[in-house]
Amino acid sequence: MKKALFHSLFAALAALVPCSQTRAADEITLYTQRHYEFDESVHRLFTEKTGIVVKVVKAASDELIVRLQEEGANTPADLYMTADGGGLDRAKKAGLLQPFTSPVILEKVPATLRDPESQWVALTKRARVLIYSPARVKPGELSTYEDLADPKWRGRLAARSSSNIYNQSLMTTVIEANGAEAAGAWAAAVRKNMVRPPQGGDRDQIRAVSSGLADVAISNTYYLGLLEASDDQTDREAAAAVKIFFPNQEGRGAHVNISGAGIVKSSKKAALATQFLEFLLSDEIQSMYAEETMEYPVSETAKWSDIQLKWGKFVADDVAFSVLGDRNAEAVRLFNEAGWE
Numbered sequence: 001m002k003k004a005l006f007h008s009l010f011a012a013l014a015a016l017v018p019c020s021q022t023r024a025a026d027e028i029t030l031y032t033q034r035h036y037e038f039d040e041s042v043h044r045l046f047t048e049k050t051g052i053v054v055k056v057v058k059a060a061s062d063e064l065i066v067r068l069q070e071e072g073a074n075t076p077a078d079l080y081m082t083a084d085g086g087g088l089d090r091a092k093k094a095g096l097l098q099p100f101t102s103p104v105i106l107e108k109v110p111a112t113l114r115d116p117e118s119q120w121v122a123l124t125k126r127a128r129v130l131i132y133s134p135a136r137v138k139p140g141e142l143s144t145y146e147d148l149a150d151p152k153w154r155g156r157l158a159a160r161s162s163s164n165i166y167n168q169s170l171m172t173t174v175i176e177a178n179g180a181e182a183a184g185a186w187a188a189a190v191r192k193n194m195v196r197p198p199q200g201g202d203r204d205q206i207r208a209v210s211s212g213l214a215d216v217a218i219s220n221t222y223y224l225g226l227l228e229a230s231d232d233q234t235d236r237e238a239a240a241a242v243k244i245f246f247p248n249q250e251g252r253g254a255h256v257n258i259s260g261a262g263i264v265k266s267s268k269k270a271a272l273a274t275q276f277l278e279f280l281l282s283d284e285i286q287s288m289y290a291e292e293t294m295e296y297p298v299s300e301t302a303k304w305s306d307i308q309l310k311w312g313k314f315v316a317d318d319v320a321f322s323v324l325g326d327r328n329a330e331a332v333r334l335f336n337e338a339g340w341e
């Protein structure tokens with residue numbers, strides 16, 4: 001009995017001591033483009049588990065790059081996180097990241113979803129798809145992103161502004177597949193087919209379809225999932241009125257982008273930052289992403305949410321994420337020339 005008590009006391013102390021030590025000292029600073037509430041609960045879980053506190057600075061992906069450049073070696077940032085593969089590539093090329101060394105990450109994440117020099121790693125995936133009204137569009141009428149330029153869609157499309165990185169990254173893949181000239185003509189024709197000038201976020205495009213304003217919208221997959229799983233009945237009704245279509249399934253596949261992170265070059269806390277990345281890549285957290293933000297896990301052993309399983313497997317465009325970064329300026333220029341605001 002005494003022995004048992006001693007053992008449990010010892011165990012309690014052993015659990016407490018390293019914890020109280022780390023709590024005092026350990027903190028990492030995350031510069032992130034991600035704007036999802038769920039991330040805050042993930043950070044809290046990480047703190048509960050490790051004692052390491054996550055301080056967060058939120059801004060657009062390129063603003064954070066500029067900030068990292070301006071702050072140089074004095075930056076408080078330990079990690080740079082984006083919701084765009086192109087942003088990760090640009091941060092790497094700007095010399096802002098350092099390679100991670102982690103067998104866990106190398107084992108967990110397929111090679112196509114991390115930088116070949118280990119300067120960034122994907123944490124989640126999302127596809128940019130078509131959302132349509134089954135009342136007004138037959139699935140057989142939908143095929144590719146390219147087909148959205150067809151005059152049959154005149155006054156029937158909804159999409160957000162080209163200032164948005166998700167559209168810019170989609171555009172880089174259209175340029176990569178078809179060339180700049182064709183991509184520019186495509187953007188102009190798609191813009192012409194829109195029922196209203198680009199406005200709002202992806203959720204607003206889905207709502208434009210469910211309300212009957214538009215017949216087809218461009219959106220990231222998880223926004224549909226979030227509407228479907230929402231506490232708000234209006235959101236659930238909007239999701240129920242539309243269907244998802246993965247384009248280009250006979251060809252290069254649907255455009256898939258990633259959210260991911262890299263360790264900032266001047267960070268002195270690479271070990272803690274690596275611990276954080278490994279935590280985000282654990283199957284527990286990866287399955288939570290699938291369930292809570294409706295993003296696809298990058299871990300192949302993590303569970304998809306029921307909604308993702310219902311959407312089904314799809315062919316994904318496997319274009320290198322460096323293309324998203326390299327062609328970003330060209331995509332922005334072509335959008336401007338095409339009049340897609």
Ligand code: FE2
Pocket residue numbers: 083
């Ligand atoms: Fe988003």
